[in-house]
Amino acid sequence: MQNYDLLIERIATSAGIEKEEVERKVEAKKAKLSGLISKEGAAQIIAAELGINFEDQDLKIGELMAGMRKVNVVAKVINLFPVREYSKNGREGKVANFVIADDTGSTRVVLWDVNHIALIEDGTIKEGDVVEIKNGATRDMEIHLSGFSEIKKSSTVMDEIKTGAVTNEITLVEARQGQNVRIRGTVVQVFSPRFYHVCPECNKKALQEGEAYKCAEHGVITPKDKAILNFVLDDGTETMRIVMFSDQIALVVPEEDLKDEAKALAFRDDFIGTEIYLSGNVKTNNFFNNLEIIASGVEKVDVENLIKELDA
Numbered sequence: 001m002q003n004y005d006l007l008i009e010r011i012a013t014s015a016g017i018e019k020e021e022v023e024r025k026v027e028a029k030k031a032k033l034s035g036l037i038s039k040e041g042a043a044q045i046i047a048a049e050l051g052i053n054f055e056d057q058d059l060k061i062g063e064l065m066a067g068m069r070k071v072n073v074v075a076k077v078i079n080l081f082p083v084r085e086y087s088k089n090g091r092e093g094k095v096a097n098f099v100i101a102d103d104t105g106s107t108r109v110v111l112w113d114v115n116h117i118a119l120i121e122d123g124t125i126k127e128g129d130v131v132e133i134k135n136g137a138t139r140d141m142e143i144h145l146s147g148f149s150e151i152k153k154s155s156t157v158m159d160e161i162k163t164g165a166v167t168n169e170i171t172l173v174e175a176r177q178g179q180n181v182r183i184r185g186t187v188v189q190v191f192s193p194r195f196y197h198v199c200p201e202c203n204k205k206a207l208q209e210g211e212a213y214k215c216a217e218h219g220v221i222t223p224k225d226k227a228i229l230n231f232v233l234d235d236g237t238e239t240m241r242i243v244m245f246s247d248q249i250a251l252v253v254p255e256e257d258l259k260d261e262a263k264a265l266a267f268r269d270d271f272i273g274t275e276i277y278l279s280g281n282v283k284t285n286n287f288f289n290n291l292e293i294i295a296s297g298v299e300k301v302d303v304e305n306l307i308k309e310l311d312a
């Protein structure tokens with residue numbers, strides 16, 4: 001919510017209109033696009049329609065959205081990673097990245113330019129420094145700096161920073177244990193749902209004793225079934241098993257449907273091939289000794305429809 005509120009305020013101030021009017025325009029735009037776009041996305045379209053460009057202003061991290069091309073921010077480096085070397089298609093290069101934070105949030109910055117990377121290698125920019133970035137571009141939710149971007153140390157003092165869980169928009173091959181990630185990929189395999197018994201009162205796992213089920217707190221109970229749904233996501237770099245519990249399952253199919261074999265199969269056929277944005281936490285599965293993601297959010301990518309609606 002906070003990103004959105006900040007953005008609405010900035011649009012209102014920049015355009016010299018009331019916040020409520022901006023909100024009305026956003027709602028109207030969303031309605032016109034049949035709800036296929038997020039409020040944040042609609043707000044970005046409204047900003048463009050009002051002729052607002054963010055190039056001349058410093059933005060807060062909380063205001064950043066995917067697809068911005070000339071972003072200026074001032075923020076504190078809170079986590080600096082070692083410079084990495086890569087070789088791809090016969091090209092060798094270096095890439096550096098760090099996390100910056102201000103009083104609205106944190107985000108990852110990726111440096112591709114050797115001159116920028118040198119500032120890290122020679123210690124000019126270190127953890128705890130406040131940096132000024134000009135002309136960055138947001139890719140997913142990271143800020144990427146090219147040779148056209150600028151970065152320098154700032155004398156701005158920044159005491160209050162917000163260092164929430166950083167969500168890494170990365171590829172599956174880069175995913176590491178413990179990270180919160182957001183990944184765009186395609187569902188390539190869906191396993192049969194599994195069920196476990198929980199106490200209807202407290203939703204904790206029910207223990208079977210002979211024929212009866214017991215809850216540690218509520219005694220003998222008639223348990224209810226909760227589903228676990230596993231599927232495999234492929235983002236072009238790697239495939240990974242995704243684990244979904246009730247709350248996330250509800251985002252893609254009514255949980256009850258999974259208890260009906262025909263409906264469960266119909267869902268499976270429909271879900272395979274679907275492109276999604278998946279948020280979750282990367283965990284090591286000790287049984288298979290590999291990484292899997294415990295889903296915390298699932299959102300279908302509906303690019304084609306969105307483009308069609310935008311053109312209409």
Ligand SMILES: [Zn+2]
Pocket residue numbers: 199200201202203204215216217218
């Ligand atoms: Zn209970």
